[in-house]
Amino acid sequence: MPTYDYECKVCGHSYRKFQKMTDEPDKTCPKCKGEVRRLIGLGGGVIYKGSGFYTTDYRSSEYLRRSKEESGSGSNSSCSSCSSKTCSTCGK
């Protein structure tokens, strides 16, 4: 289910909402009942503001952490004795 970002034209309150494609878009602010506009995500991409930026940041650090773990186990299998990729000591 896609998420949509809304921003209130009146008080500036922004929020995110899960909605079906077929659902009617929100028109009123949950805080002040003012008019809201839907922020169109660019291919689910980066919105350089608020929580959108935080989400992207979190994903990339999570990805880095995982790839680090994978490369760690990879180096172990390349040399079991000294756990070095360029091993000249044990010759494996």
Ligand SMILES: [Zn+2]
């Ligand atoms: Zn508002």
